[in-house]
Every structure is written in C-alpha cells, then in structure tokens.
Amino acid sequence: ELGEIQTHLADLPGITQAAVLIRDDRLIAYYVAEPDAVPDFLLLRTHLPDHMVPSAYVELEALPLTPNGKLDRKALPTPNPAPSSGTYRAPRNPREEVLCTLFGQVLGIDTPIGIDDNFFALGGHSLLGVTLVERLRERGVSIDVRTLFSAPTVASLAAAAGRATVAVPPNLIPTNAVAITPDMLPLVDLSAEEVESVLTQIPGGVSNIADVYPLAPLQEGILFHHLMTAGGGDDVYVLPVVLRFDSRKRFDRFRSALQKVVDRHDILRTAVLWEGIAEPVQVVLRHAEIPVITLRPEPGGTVVERLLAACPPVMDLRTAPLVRLHVTEPDEGQHLHAVLQFHHMIQDHTALSVVLEEVRAILDGRENELPPPLPFREVVAQAHLGVPQEEHEAYFACLLGDVTEPSAPYGVLEVHGDGSGVAQASLPLDSALSGRLREQARRHGTSPATLFHVIWSRVTAATSGRDDVVFGTVLFGRMHAGAGADRIPGLFINTLPVRVRGGSATVAEAVSGMRDQLADLVVHEHAPLSLAQQLSGVPARTPLFTSLLNYRHSQDFDEASGTGTVLEGIELVHAHERTNYPVTVSVDDTGGAFTITAQTAASIDPQAMCELVSVTAEHMVVALESAPGTLLHRVEVLGETERRRLLGEWNDTAVEVGGRGTLHGRFEEQVAATPDACALVFGEERVSYGELNARANR
Structure with a gap:
C-alpha cells in the first residue's frame, strides 16, 4: 500500500516529488515542495484511512538517488518524533x-x-x-x-510578528508630592475640583495617593451592579476563601506575608471612588493595612456555614485594601480557621494564584527572588488605548445588530440577583470521553475550550427554544494586557457575548466558526459588555443573554470541590465564587480530565444542567468522529433515561382518553356543575358558563 499512499501524497497541491516508507514501525513521508508552498497534509485524510496516513513528514530539497537514478532509501533521514500531527518542517529563519x-x-x-x-x-x-x-x-x-x-x-x-504595543503614559505623581494636579493624571480626565474631591476621600490625602486612573471594563460592570444592590443584600462580588491553619503562629506568618504582597502590588491597595466626579476612578494608596477581625461564629451548621454567616458579605469599595482577614480563636488542638475575603473588583481566579504563589515564596524565604511588581495601570491603559472604540463598535454591531431577543435557558431573565439563592452541582466528565474530546480538538486544530463553547451553544439552544443563540463567555483578559500580564494580580477577566447560528451549520462548521469567533473576540477582550448590549437589537432593559460559560484551567486546587492544600500547614477548606446569572457553567480543565460545575437560579436544577452538558459532549464527539456533516441542531442533548421520561412518562400520547377526558368534554362537565359561574369577561360584559354554552350552540 506504500505506492498508493505515495501517489496521494504526490497529488497534493505544491508537492513535486514524494516517497513513503516504514521506519521503526512508523509510516514516514518524504517530499519535495514548490518554492514557498505549504502543503495541506490534512487532505490525505479525505482519501486514506487513518492507518495509511503518515505519522511524520519530512521536507527535502531533493530526493536522494542512487548512481543508477533510483530512490536511495538508505539515504533518507530518520525524522525526530513530531509532537503534534506528525508534520515536521525545520525552522527556516x-x-x-x-x-x-x-x-x-x-x-x-x-x-x-x-x-x-x-x-x-x-x-x-x-x-x-x-x-x-x-x-x-x-x-x-x-x-x-x-x-x-x-x-x-x-x-x-x-x-x-511585529505588531506594536500601546505606549503607556507614565505616572507623574512624585513620591513626595505635596499637591496633585490634573496634569499629573494622564490616564483620566479630571478637573481641579474633581481632583480635590478625590483627595478628601482618601485617608492621609495627597501623601497617601500613589496613582489615579479609570476603571477597566469589567470593573465598570461590577461597580454598576454594586451600586444597584447597595444596601439591598449580599454582594455577589465578595469572594470568600476559608483557610484552616495548624497554629496561630502559622496564621501570623501568613498574614505578614500577605501584607507584603499587598504592599508590592498597586491593585491590592486600590480604592474605587465615584462621588463628586464625572467618571469613576480607582485610587492607589501608598499604604493600606489589611484589617484582621476576630470571628465568633454562632453554633449550628457546618464549619464553613458558621464562618461565612459570621462574616459581613459586603465591602465598602471606597476603603482600601479590598482585602480582609477574619480569624477564629484556636481550638483545643491549636488549629484555627480564617476567612480571607477579596472583592472581585481587584481580583480574579488567576490573580488569586499569583497572590498565593508570592505568599508561598515569602514564607519560603525567597522574597528576594520575586520579580519587580508591575502596575495595574498598564492593564487599564491597554484596555482604553489599545483598540479604538470604533473597532469595538463595528465588531459588535456586525455580530449582534440583528439579535432582537435574549437567549434565556428555561425562560429565566433575571440577571441582577445577589447570588444568595444559587444552587450548585458538579459532574466529572468520563475520562475516556475527555480523551476523545481532546483528540477531536487536536484534529480540528483548536483547543478543547472551542469544543465546549459549541457544546454549550447546543444546550443553550435546546433549553431556550432557539437555533440562533447568544451566551456570555469569560475571557482571560491578559492577552492584550501588556508586558508581564501573567504575573500581575488584579481583575483582568471580562464577560462578552458569543453567537452561534445553529439552524443550518454542521458540527464541523460550528467548531471552525467558533474557533474563528473566539479568535476575533480576543482582540476585543477589553471592550465593555455594555457596549455590546447597546449595539445589539435587544431592548435596553432586557438582558442580551442570561447564561455564562467559564472555561478555566484549574491546577492549583480542586476547583469543583473548592478544597486542597495551598501552603504547608494551610488547608483550603472552601473557595466558591457566586454568580448573578441564572445559569453559569464552568468547565474546569486540570490538564487531563474535565469537571462540569453548574450554578443556577433556584428554579433550575444544576445537576440536570451538568448532565445536559455531559450528554451533549458525548454526542458531539461521536458526530465529530464519525459524521462531522451532522447538523448541529440534530445533536442530542438528552440521555436515554431522560428521553424515556420525557417521551414515555410525561408525554405519552398513546393513552386512550374517553369523551369526558377531552377538553370539550371537561367544559361540558363544568357547564353542568356551575352554569351560573363566570366563564368569560369582555370589557364590561361578564358571561356565565351556561350562557357561553348556549351561544356556542346557537
């Protein structure tokens, strides 16, 4: 069969010569290509079964020949193992x-x-x-x-390569400033009166202000929601982390190390102000001490429930740092619990990992090895100066301009809750299915995240009764955040809409389209969600979407259970974020398997939502493996048990119904039983059952 493989290889566009042989139990293809040609070896899969597709490709300037002009197979080089699809071309420059x-x-x-x-x-x-x-x-x-x-x-x-990054104006407030003027704040446009208003709201005034700049896009959304719910209940953006320490000494060392991390990073010493100024700003304090509050939990419930109930679930955004420590007295074994609270305004999932890594380095005596801290102002500048507003507007107008109704799973539209009624469930994805899903992502030249976005679009379509759906996706936010973005704490993530028209798309087309859409969306990762909402055709007071997909890499601890060991002598007991969306599905990628976690409004079963995602993932992978031309809206979302319940129990139309069981039969029964009862109101007229029946007979 080597000759057949060689023939198909030579027929590929751009290839002038080809040879195929077996070496070390591997099928190796050698070829000579036209100048600047990049052959598409994936085309071989349309002509050959998998076992006949070469595992490695080696480009040569010419095939080696023997003195009599035949192919010199012994002179063909043995390729290094190629780590991806098998194609190997060495770097040319x-x-x-x-x-x-x-x-x-x-x-x-x-x-x-x-x-x-x-x-x-x-x-x-x-x-x-x-x-x-x-x-x-x-x-x-x-x-x-x-x-x-x-x-x-x-x-x-x-x-x-070669695209330039944004030039960020420097911070012009001197260390020993005795006054701050508007020209010292190049990232924000404040009048002298507004600057004075800011100064009066910060403890220590001028001497304690290191910088002032605007909010990043997601911070703007969090502030809006914070002000909407102020005084009305819990703050969904206060993130509690419950830690267990093996001694008071361990806790004191942790607190000291955490304070040093706060001292290092401007975002952790930031307050947010909005009163007396035209636009909200964040103000970086030169020093902000972490408050440590003694907890005295009431009896009853689990340890976590008692601790969280004893901690105020709100924070004043105007007071830095937006970090607090609540600690219990040591028990008989000298163990104690602490609740570390961050406000989402200054922290996201990745940022928590950055903070814990720095705390670990300080506790291990490696403080001098930490890299110089980088200011969050770089992120804000990239967000405001990186992509022109006109580009954001053009993109979202094209994507969403004709969307006139929200995609709302189960019809739930409330997106301004405080998260207090949210139910949660988790479901590990079968390990074999996880492997197959990764393989299909690899075969389609994309990431598993892309496949899960397509999977979630199918679930959203099925639960909202729409083929054309919009849902939110959580963007990492660090791709265009400037140098050192991977080691800056702070709020980088953003939530933006994704749209899938599943009516006529095949699963292969949906995967390809989602890959391209997510690539486009990365360019706009710092655009405000409010802008996307405004450019859609959805009415102003109606949400654009009510469900959220959060694909995240969770290797620091068990995200699904919120537990694990984070530092020596310190155990993570609880770390769950809450959501204000009716449906939030998180996919935790640990590098091997996946765990699906659903947080839902009280009227929606989170376990059932996890099962929908799991079943849809199974059927999506089967379609990609064997029938990629399957229409997306034909991919099944129900398992066999649920399908039997839906069709065989709840909607069994084969049951014989007598005359009195029909609608008109029941109506006749009601007429006979209560002929004088009101059956219909039209304007001022009220019609009884008897009169309505008489009119119908006439």
Missing part, C-alpha cells in the same frame, strides 16, 4: 527558530517543534498563551494575539 524553542519551553515538550506545529494541538491554552507572548516580547518579537488563536502555528506567528 532565526525568528522561526526562536518560536520553535519557546513553544517547547512553554509547553514543556522536549522533542523538536516544527514550523507547522499548532500551539493548541500541542496542549496550549490561553494562560500558556500569555506566557508565550511575554517570552516573545522579552526576545524582541511582538505578535498579534489574534493570530495565536486563528492560525496558531510557528510559521503563521513568525509571519505576523
């Missing part, structure tokens, strides 16, 4: 050499990387993408982040 080296370093791959290797097919994801971008910047190579998602190969990244 210094820039590609740098990229191949960094791919291997960032992804932890020892085997050589070729220029056709795909970052995501090799196991890359958004967090590693930030690291790659940062490493490239350190080497003097600037890349377009969108290319990393839409064409994530070494060759395409090398071709796209």
